[in-house]
Amino acid sequence: MDHINAVILGVVQGLTEFLPISSSGHLVLFQHLLGFREPELLLDAALHFGTLLAVCIHFRRDLRAMAVDAGWLIRQPFVRTPRPPSSQLPLMGWILVGSLPTALIGLMFKDTFEKAFGSVPLVGAMLLVTGTLLLLTRIAARSSSSKKTIGLLIAFAIGTVQGIAIIPGISRSGATIACGLFLGLERELAGRFSFLLSIPAITGALALQLVKGDAGQIAPWTLIIGVVSSGLVGLLALRVLMEMVRQGRLSFFAPYCWIVGLVLLFSSL
Numbered sequence: 001m002d003h004i005n006a007v008i009l010g011v012v013q014g015l016t017e018f019l020p021i022s023s024s025g026h027l028v029l030f031q032h033l034l035g036f037r038e039p040e041l042l043l044d045a046a047l048h049f050g051t052l053l054a055v056c057i058h059f060r061r062d063l064r065a066m067a068v069d070a071g072w073l074i075r076q077p078f079v080r081t082p083r084p085p086s087s088q089l090p091l092m093g094w095i096l097v098g099s100l101p102t103a104l105i106g107l108m109f110k111d112t113f114e115k116a117f118g119s120v121p122l123v124g125a126m127l128l129v130t131g132t133l134l135l136l137t138r139i140a141a142r143s144s145s146s147k148k149t150i151g152l153l154i155a156f157a158i159g160t161v162q163g164i165a166i167i168p169g170i171s172r173s174g175a176t177i178a179c180g181l182f183l184g185l186e187r188e189l190a191g192r193f194s195f196l197l198s199i200p201a202i203t204g205a206l207a208l209q210l211v212k213g214d215a216g217q218i219a220p221w222t223l224i225i226g227v228v229s230s231g232l233v234g235l236l237a238l239r240v241l242m243e244m245v246r247q248g249r250l251s252f253f254a255p256y257c258w259i260v261g262l263v264l265l266f267s268s269l
Helices: 003-018 023-034 041-058 060-075 089-118 120-142 152-164 172-182 187-212 220-246 250-267
Strands: none
Touching: 003 023, 003 041, 003 220, 023 120, 023 250, 041 060, 041 187, 041 220, 060 089, 060 187, 089 120, 089 152, 089 187, 120 172, 120 250, 152 172, 152 187, 172 187, 172 250, 187 220, 220 250
């Protein structure tokens, strides 16, 4: 795996991980039409680590506040101190609630969903589903409802959708943000929660990937290039997507998902 391939893979990973167009769907597309080979385990982990860094950098203020809150909780049994003024404790709780169904679905059905990569028609059909979900966010964008708190049921529902998004062709970001909008969340909060919820999911998936698989041997510079390229492109894609979510323009990606889905469906005939 040379450096140029690592850059290409990093760009593809950075774009498709955050934009609601399904990274798994594009992997199947490249493999089917272009003979594109899935990256080796260690490089694949490096690419995902790069996008994980992008999320952490973009939402660093939320994560910093959560770290302060976690420190406050740990100190309470020993030293009574006032609660931090900008507490993110409720958000931390909702992330924990949302992570539970994601982890459960992932552990129970991961192997089943991964086998779906071999079904090009299924991936194409799921991309059509993703495009339809994105289009329907136009209706949610016109709704007067704009909840500024998440709550137990909403957190659990979004976490369940994130688990289902393991199915190749279903965009994790698109499905979870759309779910939040359908349930009446304010646009900014729906986007923030979707990506903050992805941090434990990506971290857990990376850990399982490295524990279960044969990492192989890849040159350190290739790994560094993969991390940097996926991280930088991912950070840019994340900023673009969050701005489009704020403006209620998530549906703009629907036609693209339909086109890729139809290409996969017709190419498999």
